[in-house]
Amino acid sequence: MSGLSRLYHEQQQALGARWFGRGVEDLNKRNYSRAVTEFRAALVYSRDDYSYQLNLAQALLGMQRTAEASAYLANLWDREPDDGLVNLELARIAARQGETNAALRYYHNAIYATWSRSQPEDPETARRTARLELADYLLRNNATEQAQAELIALAANLGTDPAERVQAGDYFLRARDYEHALEQYRESLKAKRRYPAALAGAGLAAFELGRYDVAAQYWRSEAAVNPNDTVNAAKLQVAETVIRTDPFRAGLTSVEKGKRVIDAFNATGRRMKFCPANPGLQAKWEKLKPQMTSSALRRNPDLMKEGMEVVFSIEQQSGCGSATPEDEAMVLIARARQGTEP
Amino acid sequence: MNTETMPVTELNGQAQPPLPPTPQKILRTVFREERLFLILSVFIGIFSGLAVVCFRFAIDWCRIYLLGTGAVLTPARMILAPALAGLVISVLVLHVFPLARGSGVNQTKAALYIYNGTIPPRTAVGKFITAALAIGSGHSLGPEDPSLQIGASLASALGRYMRLSRDRMRLIAPVGAAAGLAAAFNAPISAVLFVIEEVIGRWTAGILGSVVLSAVSSVVVMRWFLGSESLFRIPVVELKRPAELIAYAVLGVVGGLASVAFGLGIAALRPKCRALPQWTQYFQPAVAGAFIGLIGVLGAPQVMGAGYEYIDEAMHGQFTWQFLAILAGLKIVATLLSFVSGTPGGMFAPTLFIGAMLGAAVGGAEHWLLPHFVVSPGTYALVGMGVLFAGFLRAPMTSVFMVLEVSGNYSIVLPVIVANTFAYVISRGLQPVAIFDVLTRQDGLVLPSTEEQREEGILRVEDAMRAVSDPVLDAQVTIEQSLREAEGSEAGDFLVRMNPVGWQVIAKTQLKDSVAEGKGASPLSSILPLEMIPFLHPDHELDTALRYVDRWPLVPVVSRADFRTLEGVITQRGVLDRYREFGEG
Numbered sequence: 001m002s003g004l005s006r007l008y009h010e011q012q013q014a015l016g017a018r019w020f021g022r023g024v025e026d027l028n029k030r031n032y033s034r035a036v037t038e039f040r041a042a043l044v045y046s047r048d049d050y051s052y053q054l055n056l057a058q059a060l061l062g063m064q065r066t067a068e069a070s071a072y073l074a075n076l077w078d079r080e081p082d083d084g085l086v087n088l089e090l091a092r093i094a095a096r097q098g099e100t101n102a103a104l105r106y107y108h109n110a111i112y113a114t115w116s117r118s119q120p121e122d123p124e125t126a127r128r129t130a131r132l133e134l135a136d137y138l139l140r141n142n143a144t145e146q147a148q149a150e151l152i153a154l155a156a157n158l159g160t161d162p163a164e165r166v167q168a169g170d171y172f173l174r175a176r177d178y179e180h181a182l183e184q185y186r187e188s189l190k191a192k193r194r195y196p197a198a199l200a201g202a203g204l205a206a207f208e209l210g211r212y213d214v215a216a217q218y219w220r221s222e223a224a225v226n227p228n229d230t231v232n233a234a235k236l237q238v239a240e241t242v243i244r245t246d247p248f249r250a251g252l253t254s255v256e257k258g259k260r261v262i263d264a265f266n267a268t269g270r271r272m273k274f275c276p277a278n279p280g281l282q283a284k285w286e287k288l289k290p291q292m293t294s295s296a297l298r299r300n301p302d303l304m305k306e307g308m309e310v311v312f313s314i315e316q317q318s319g320c321g322s323a324t325p326e327d328e329a330m331v332l333i334a335r336a337r338q339g340t341e342p
Numbered sequence: 343m344n345t346e347t348m349p350v351t352e353l354n355g356q357a358q359p360p361l362p363p364t365p366q367k368i369l370r371t372v373f374r375e376e377r378l379f380l381i382l383s384v385f386i387g388i389f390s391g392l393a394v395v396c397f398r399f400a401i402d403w404c405r406i407y408l409l410g411t412g413a414v415l416t417p418a419r420m421i422l423a424p425a426l427a428g429l430v431i432s433v434l435v436l437h438v439f440p441l442a443r444g445s446g447v448n449q450t451k452a453a454l455y456i457y458n459g460t461i462p463p464r465t466a467v468g469k470f471i472t473a474a475l476a477i478g479s480g481h482s483l484g485p486e487d488p489s490l491q492i493g494a495s496l497a498s499a500l501g502r503y504m505r506l507s508r509d510r511m512r513l514i515a516p517v518g519a520a521a522g523l524a525a526a527f528n529a530p531i532s533a534v535l536f537v538i539e540e541v542i543g544r545w546t547a548g549i550l551g552s553v554v555l556s557a558v559s560s561v562v563v564m565r566w567f568l569g570s571e572s573l574f575r576i577p578v579v580e581l582k583r584p585a586e587l588i589a590y591a592v593l594g595v596v597g598g599l600a601s602v603a604f605g606l607g608i609a610a611l612r613p614k615c616r617a618l619p620q621w622t623q624y625f626q627p628a629v630a631g632a633f634i635g636l637i638g639v640l641g642a643p644q645v646m647g648a649g650y651e652y653i654d655e656a657m658h659g660q661f662t663w664q665f666l667a668i669l670a671g672l673k674i675v676a677t678l679l680s681f682v683s684g685t686p687g688g689m690f691a692p693t694l695f696i697g698a699m700l701g702a703a704v705g706g707a708e709h710w711l712l713p714h715f716v717v718s719p720g721t722y723a724l725v726g727m728g729v730l731f732a733g734f735l736r737a738p739m740t741s742v743f744m745v746l747e748v749s750g751n752y753s754i755v756l757p758v759i760v761a762n763t764f765a766y767v768i769s770r771g772l773q774p775v776a777i778f779d780v781l782t783r784q785d786g787l788v789l790p791s792t793e794e795q796r797e798e799g800i801l802r803v804e805d806a807m808r809a810v811s812d813p814v815l816d817a818q819v820t821i822e823q824s825l826r827e828a829e830g831s832e833a834g835d836f837l838v839r840m841n842p843v844g845w846q847v848i849a850k851t852q853l854k855d856s857v858a859e860g861k862g863a864s865p866l867s868s869i870l871p872l873e874m875i876p877f878l879h880p881d882h883e884l885d886t887a888l889r890y891v892d893r894w895p896l897v898p899v900v901s902r903a904d905f906r907t908l909e910g911v912i913t914q915r916g917v918l919d920r921y922r923e924f925g926e927g
Contacts, residue, residue, distance in 0.1 A: 071658030
């Protein structure tokens, strides 16, 4: 009897494994329909096999048959609530169905779950992927603060891989946590000095933080490595314009400050010719124009402030044609100006 | 043992050594028959478990070699496998195993009531081979009822080997039946209940222990070889609001109607197929198989075979409710074809399949109509299985416990009871004779209908007793005084209350004779026999009274609270009159 039983079970296992193998091949080729059929055939021979059910669920998800996949995943979850991949797949389904609480619960389960059994990659990578997906989900749902918390936890566990650091930095950028983003890019650059993605990201983070000279420095380095990057080249131009034209930068002489104010005031006047501002602002500009001389500005520092306020108002309210780097720079200076005295 | 010292016996004038004791003789010497029966039940369970495991292997091997190994079957195989297997089966059934036809439940019942517990081993072998071929090739039948019969046949063989008494032999087939069913269904409680409810038809403590022992031991053996996985992955069972019971009641109504359609179909078509010329019997299973294959080719291969994997899928929302409804209908057709063609195989699995599909379809439709009202359509598939079990197989108690045992969830009890009640009442109303009784009668046998037995009224002593209108004499008073009391009545016999307790009966003539003999001053007790007469209670079954009323002209009926309080008397005439009235309806 036991010989007969062994023969039976060996045959069942072999048939199950054969169909499972075919299913995995088709799943990897994204041929989901065939994979579903093959995994179902495998399950005929080993109905309770965990891997067969999990792969069938993944194939069903590939076919967008979410309800069926959920049924298998829920069953697997009942058997092993600590399985990372099952939790991650359930989280994805819940996220797709807009069930935020369930999605968050399953994502957190996935992050702290066991990953050894069902996942081909190493557990740390799997956990990181789960946390990044969670952060992405939170960002898409405007839960920025929660996303930042997840990203900080993620960053704390990152290794020295520059690509991972850049990825984390990119997520911080999306979460508008520019300090942490810059930190991640810098960590990446420590491991790989001329890593274009890190240089570009660091430039952007520094730019958003208002550190235009730092941003320009990173972007210049990036341009040297990646001369075809026109997007960052344009941003570099804006950053350099800010550095060149900002009258409120620390360390400028009063002559240089006056000169920058007059240049900005005149540039605004030129802009108003083809892009008229509202009549009140235009009148204000006309009234101040005669007073905008180097000597007058030296004598009356309040005039400098008054002139720049007119410039900022006109730049911020006029919206015609494409903005030149100078216009963009002026808007950025205006934003940075809030609370800053020349 | 030294043969030289052995005692010798004379046989035909020659000295013969006595035969060595056989194992059954030793066992019968050591154990009383009741205990031996219990021990035997365990062995019946073990052997039945092993047989069912082999049966499962055989079915799976037939499926692999006849239908192929994949989940998608080729059209040629789908039609040819059941058709050709049908031809082989018909030859085997007609020429080698004529008793292997049908499901097996009735044959087991017939063994109990007609054949003194005997089921020929050949029947089990035939059932094993033909049912494995039929189910493995895709006929729409299940392995449970054949397993039940295989178990019963094994038990019968063991009983004969042990030379059990006729009473025990009659009971041994149901013990084996429970073992076979439990192993096939992986559900010992349901198997025990089904055998008691449908095969034995009554609860007796004597048989219950044996049935339970055999069922449990067979399940242990089966799980040893095939693992302890349940037949289905159970969905999350939810009953969020009591009003959802209305939705389950609807399922009960639909299930009841489907049960009637299924039952009437079998009842009508089976005799017609049997009435066809003899030569057609060779082709009926083949034609049925080809039709079932055609259903598979046309898009519903799920109806082929037992179909447990699809029940599982239905429970987990893997089909649309429209397709589930179609599957339920097609399965009824496929099972009708297989069964009425005389192909050996069981009705349990198809019943569960139809119930699950119907349940999931009703649940799905209700969810579609009222999404917030019906939360978990998968649960309806589970309840649906119980509904068809109650409606079609007419085993209401088993149906409830089966769902409980399979689901392991007590929160499903209420929906199951509600739905099953509706299904059972509708089925009972529209098709008064249960399907197993229909089949028995079509086979020319008259077996007691368990359903009728269940519903049969029981006459009790209180229905036949009459109030005490004649004087009750006291054993302490004199005979003369007793006669004076008796003279005032027309009756010939009088009850005598003994002191401190007990009753006697005395005839008026006996009192007169004693007075005439000059014993009038003696106490009445001096002429009464020492043995007290028995007494009854009003709730005793009237059958019990029959044991006494022919020996004593009056039998006292006393209160259970106080045996000296007389509630009435019962006489032979009264009992017979009551039975006659009952018989006349």
